[in-house]
Amino acid sequence: MARFRHLVPMVLVAVAFVGIWELIVRLQIWPRYLFPSPVDVASSLYDLWTQAVLLRAIGATLARLGVGFLISLVLGAILAFLMVHFQTFGKGIQPYVLGLQTFPSIAWVPLALIWFGFSEAALLFVTIIGSLFAVTVSFADALRTVPPVYLKAARNMGSDGMDLILRVTVPAALPHLISAAKIGWSFAWRSLIGAEVIFATVGLGFLVNQGRDALLLPQVMGMMVVILLVGVLVDRGIFSRTQEWASRRRGLLPSG
Amino acid sequence: MKGAALKLVMVGKRFNGKAGPTEALRDINLQISEGEFVTIVGPSGCGKSTLLNIVAGLETPTTGWVEMDGRRIHGPGADRIVVFQDGAVFPWLDVQGNIQFGLRVAGVPRSQREARVDEYIRMVQLEKFAHARIHELSGGMRQRVALARALVLRPSVLLMDEPFAALDVQIREEMQSVVQDLWLRSKTTTLFVTHDVREAAVLGGRIVVLSHRPGTVSAVLTNNAPRPRTLETPEVVEQIRRSNEILKAEVQWSNQPKIQL
Numbered sequence: 461m462a463r464f465r466h467l468v469p470m471v472l473v474a475v476a477f478v479g480i481w482e483l484i485v486r487l488q489i490w491p492r493y494l495f496p497s498p499v500d501v502a503s504s505l506y507d508l509w510t511q512a513v514l515l516r517a518i519g520a521t522l523a524r525l526g527v528g529f530l531i532s533l534v535l536g537a538i539l540a541f542l543m544v545h546f547q548t549f550g551k552g553i554q555p556y557v558l559g560l561q562t563f564p565s566i567a568w569v570p571l572a573l574i575w576f577g578f579s580e581a582a583l584l585f586v587t588i589i590g591s592l593f594a595v596t597v598s599f600a601d602a603l604r605t606v607p608p609v610y611l612k613a614a615r616n617m618g619s620d621g622m623d624l625i626l627r628v629t630v631p632a633a634l635p636h637l638i639s640a641a642k643i644g645w646s647f648a649w650r651s652l653i654g655a656e657v658i659f660a661t662v663g664l665g666f667l668v669n670q671g672r673d674a675l676l677l678p679q680v681m682g683m684m685v686v687i688l689l690v691g692v693l694v695d696r697g698i699f700s701r702t703q704e705w706a707s708r709r710r711g712l713l714p715s716g
Numbered sequence: 717m718k719g720a721a722l723k724l725v726m727v728g729k730r731f732n733g734k735a736g737p738t739e740a741l742r743d744i745n746l747q748i749s750e751g752e753f754v755t756i757v758g759p760s761g762c763g764k765s766t767l768l769n770i771v772a773g774l775e776t777p778t779t780g781w782v783e784m785d786g787r788r789i790h791g792p793g794a795d796r797i798v799v800f801q802d803g804a805v806f807p808w809l810d811v812q813g814n815i816q817f818g819l820r821v822a823g824v825p826r827s828q829r830e831a832r833v834d835e836y837i838r839m840v841q842l843e844k845f846a847h848a849r850i851h852e853l854s855g856g857m858r859q860r861v862a863l864a865r866a867l868v869l870r871p872s873v874l875l876m877d878e879p880f881a882a883l884d885v886q887i888r889e890e891m892q893s894v895v896q897d898l899w900l901r902s903k904t905t906t907l908f909v910t911h912d913v914r915e916a917a918v919l920g921g922r923i924v925v926l927s928h929r930p931g932t933v934s935a936v937l938t939n940n941a942p943r944p945r946t947l948e949t950p951e952v953v954e955q956i957r958r959s960n961e962i963l964k965a966e967v968q969w970s971n972q973p974k975i976q977l
Contacts, residue, residue, distance in 0.1 A: 607804075609800055609802065609804040610804055610806060612774055612798075612800070612804070613798070613800060613804035613806075614817070614821075615774065615792050616772055616774060616792050616794075616796075616797060616798050617794055617797065617817060617818035617821055617865075617869065618792075618793065618794040618818060618821045618822060619817075619821045623821060627817075627820075627821070628806070631806070631808040631809075632806070632807075632808060634808065709808070709849070710807050710808060710849075710851065711807065711849060711850070711851025711852065
């Protein structure tokens with residue numbers, strides 16, 4: 461039980477939050493259909509679960525995210541490598557990549573809809589373009605952390621080209637590359653959910669918007685909670701863990 | 717594994733830095749026989765490390781060239797291995813992984829690789845740490861890894877760039893005797909750069925004294941003290957005194973106001 465003791469304050473906050481929420485509902489300041497109770501939200505989620513809608517939505521969203529994020533990682537890695545390796549190219553493109561990183565991904569949606577219609581491709585496009593620049597910038601930063609003396613030593617022992625990249629650059633930058641991927645995933649996640657709310661026909665974002673269309677506030681709020689939970693689970697469960705593992709291997713964190 | 721002879725001909729190096737061009741090295745001429753142990757000593761900023769990088773092929777000279785066994789060198793090669801000041805051992809690999817790095821690059825088959833790595837792990841007395849990660853090792857142990865990683869490739873020339881400068885005095889002396897023992901066994905041609913005159917005198921069969929920027933050869937001292945030596949060997953003490961005199965004169969000379977012609 462001692463393992464979970466650190467979670468106690470977090471659980472207490474959740475209990476207090478739900479309690480206050482329930483209290484406000486009982487004061488009947490707003491009509492129930494505009495301000496549902498926690499129980500309404502839970503039962504709406506339960507219905508979505510038993511009708512197998514929820515699981516299907518999670519699957520669809522995560523599949524899109526997986527594909528889009530993977531493409532974004534590959535393209536970002538190539539761009540970052542070119543930026544670091546060819547300095548003039550890097551200097552030329554850096555301001556644009558930095559600028560586009562701040563560009564809100566939702567603003568890509570109209571373009572995506574015109575080019576790809578109401579399709580999976582449009583959702584993927586927004587996911588990729590919404591995360592690509594953040595991935596590129598943080599990958600490039602990660603690659604720049606590699607101490608030149610490692611590359612020098614490796615070249616001295618006969619390594620070069622692809623061998624040097626795979627044997628030295630990538631492992632040397634690994635903890636930073638994982639942090640970069642984590643940043644990238646959060647961009648991809650936000651872009652995808654945003655796009656799904658606007659135009660998907662299946663997925664977590666779609667279910668939020670479906671709730672709005674039908675004025676089913678329990679569904680809207682319930683789906684918001686689900687999106688929050690899925691995001692936190694991916695972030696903590698996958699990225700924070702790999703990050704910790706990589707840092708510990710390198711002695712950047714106390715082992716134990 | 718047989719050492720190679722080195723010949724440096726009119727080697728010079730200029731850098732174009734932000735504060736304008738700097739001349740790091742000028743007209744370095746040196747002949748080093750196979751199996752010789754030469755130390756290069758000089759004040760900081762005399763271009764010692766640059767000279768070593770040029771021999772390694774990691775930097776190209778602006779003038780002159782380097783020959784190994786009569787052939788000009790172009791670019792780096794596993795026949796000339798550098799041991800860097802901070803070792804540059806790879807923190808993402810364990811001791812064994814570091815030592816076999818060069819062998820893997822060279823495509824040595826696994827069976828041979830393991831036997832050779834074990835041999836060199838024993839040679840630097842790290843048997844108990846074969847699977848330790850680099851962050852678990854002390855500074856001296858890391859340099860042992862760097863040394864084994866270099867020697868396992870059986871280079872013709874071993875280049876050492878102030879490898880013990882960052883170590884405590886006691887560890888440094890211990891490492892000096894490790895290097896001396898390994899050299900007595902392997903007779904690999906060795907160029908050892910240091911700013912520590914005592915270290916240069918203990919290790920070097922010849923001591924090359926470089927001047928302040930631009931680095932030029934001020935003196936080449938022959939050091940015939942019997943091996944294995946320590947800092948207390950009388951001939952070594954005498955070499956230290958002589959080298960110090962030359963270096964002191966160098967520093968005074970370089971501090972003179974320049975005469976404008």
